[in-house]
Amino acid sequence: MMADEDLFEGLPEQQLPEPESRGAPRLRMPERSQIDTHWVALDDLVAEDHAVRAVWAFVEGLDLSALHDAIKAREGQPGHPPAAPQLMMALWLWATIDGVGSARRLDQLCRDNLVYRWLCGGVSMNYRSLSGFRIAHVAVLDQLLARGVASLVEAGLVSLDVLSQDGLRVRAAAGASSFRRRKRLEELRMAAQDRVARLRAELEADPGSGERARRAAQLRAAGEREARIAAAQQRIQELEAERARREKTNKQDVSKQKEPRASTTDAEARVMKMGDGGFRPAYNMQIVAEPKSQLIVAVDNDTTGSDRGLARPAIEGLQARGYKPSDYLIDGGFTKNDDIEWAHEAGTRLWCPPGQTRHGTDPYAPKRDDSAAVADWRKRMASDDGKTMYRRRAEHECINARGRRMGLQQLTVRGKQKARTVLLWFALAHNMLRSFALRAAAAKASPA
Missing domain, CATH: 1.20.58 (Methane Monooxygenase Hydroxylase; Chain G, domain 1)
Structure with missing residues (x-):
């Protein structure tokens, strides 16, 4: 028998096919030195339904005559023209919504961010002008807040019969x-x-x-x-x-x-107990709102570490503006018998839980020395209807959460007055968004 190695002796030698060589990968690389021209308007780069357009339309509808009257640059007179008050107002409202609280950061966004560039429309900005405008017009901001609330009340979109108040402690721009x-x-x-x-x-x-x-x-x-x-x-x-x-x-x-x-950095700041249990320099910012619509009605700023006794000044401020709520919701930190009695005489019922008793007794049980107002308060808070009413105060926490998201975590300004100005900017931006939602809901609910 023939050996295996001689079986295919006469066949030609077979060559294995060589694999085809692969060329270099084809990629798209940036070519930054290439000259390119785009003919497009800045207005075309922002979508028609972008929210910033609604903010600009809102600002154009505001009465800013007081800001225009204060401008010194006039036709026929020397002087560099400042940026339009509408532009400065729109920039800070949009920055507040965006959670931007620094003038330097806003100045940078006006150069680098498309939306802020659209608002500027070619008007140059600097952080000094932005910072100065933010804190210089507290009286105008107060008026705008009051007019915005009044317009929604007149339109029947908001009722101020039931109001709530809560404190929000914001870290001050001062180190411990x-x-x-x-x-x-x-x-x-x-x-x-x-x-x-x-x-x-x-x-x-x-x-x-x-x-x-x-x-x-x-x-x-x-x-x-x-x-x-x-x-x-x-x-x-x-x-x-x-x-x-x-x-x-x-x-x-x-x-x-x-x-x-x-x-020595911010003399008016005070060390307070914060929500996480720690102690830090802060301001106690008070917000009065309508819980159902979550519309902010009034704001104030305090340097005490307690909310106790702050309900009466807030109600007095509301009455000075012509608002007389029938029911006023506050948390246990505000509870004070003197305020309950005063509000009762003023025609406003305070809804607030009592403090814990030392002996573990029922805090709603009537006491011999209770006045008529305090006795009525205990009875209301112990009833099922009272508990249902007081649950509405929880809706106020949504405003606090939005405040944190919009930058009310740590201030970049110093002083009680400037801190209140920052709070006013938040209230205006928040109410602007709420007015959009309320008017849209009303338009949807109304017949065609």
């Missing part, structure tokens, strides 16, 4: 380490005064120096620090007077407290 006691503040002020005197002497000794601008800037900064320390000392005096008043009625608790402190 900036708080000092009286003795340390006096030392810091003396050091600041010495530095101001030394810098002023250096500037006057060589007025023609090439470093004059730098020294002048240092002198301004030192003067501002001295002013902040002086404001902190004034705040210490206010806190000591407040402690003296509380000591007359609650001497035991006051004696346990440490010496008051004030911040």
Whole structure:
């Protein structure tokens, strides 16, 4: 038998096919040096149904005559024309909705972001003008908030018979380490005064120096620090007077407290207990709203760490504007018998849970020393109808949540008045969105 290796001896040798070689991958690479031209209007780059168009239309319908009257640049007179008040108003409203609270950040967005560029429409911006406009027109913002609420009430979209109030604590633009006691503040002020005197002497000794601008800037900064320390000392005096008043009625608790402190960064800020249980410098921002529509009716700012006793000033402010709610919903932190009695006489029923009793007794049980107003309050809160009514206060928490999303977490401004201005911007932006929703719902519900 023939061997296996001789079986195919006469056949030609077979060659394996070589694999075809693959060329380099074909890719689309950016070519940034290539000259390209696009002929398109800025208005064509934003969709017709974009929300920013509704914001601009809303601002165009506002009465900003007070802002126009304050403009000094007039036809036939010298002066650089400022940006239109409508543009500045629209920018800050949109920035508030977007959660932008920094003027520098807004300035950057006006250059880089398409939506903000559309709002600007070619008008240049700088952070100084944006920052100044934001905090300079608190009276106008108050008027716009009041007019917006009144217009919705007149249109029958909102009823202000039932209102709610809640506090929102917002972190201040001050560090915890900036708080000092009286003795340390006096030392810091003396050091600041010495530095101001030394810098002023250096500037006057060589007025023609090439470093004059730098020294002048240092002198301004030192003067501002001295002013902040002086404001902190004034705040210490206010806190000591407040402690003296509380000591007359609650001497035991006051004696346990440490010496008051004030911040050298933001003298009006106060260390408060926050929602997470921690203690940080903050402002206690008060919001009054209609719970069903979640429309903000009024705002205020407080520097105390407690809501107790803040319901009456808010109701008095509403009455001054012609609003007299029949029912007023607040949480347990506001509960105060004096306010319940005062509101009862004013024709407003307060709905608030009682505080916990020390002996574990029923807080709704009537007491012998209860006035007619307090007895009525206990009876209402214990009833099923009262519990149903009070559940409506929970709707107010949605406003607080939107506030957090719109930047009410930490302030970038200092001072009680400026903090209230930031709160007003949030209230205007929030009410603008609520007015869109309320009018759209009304239009949908009305017959064609």
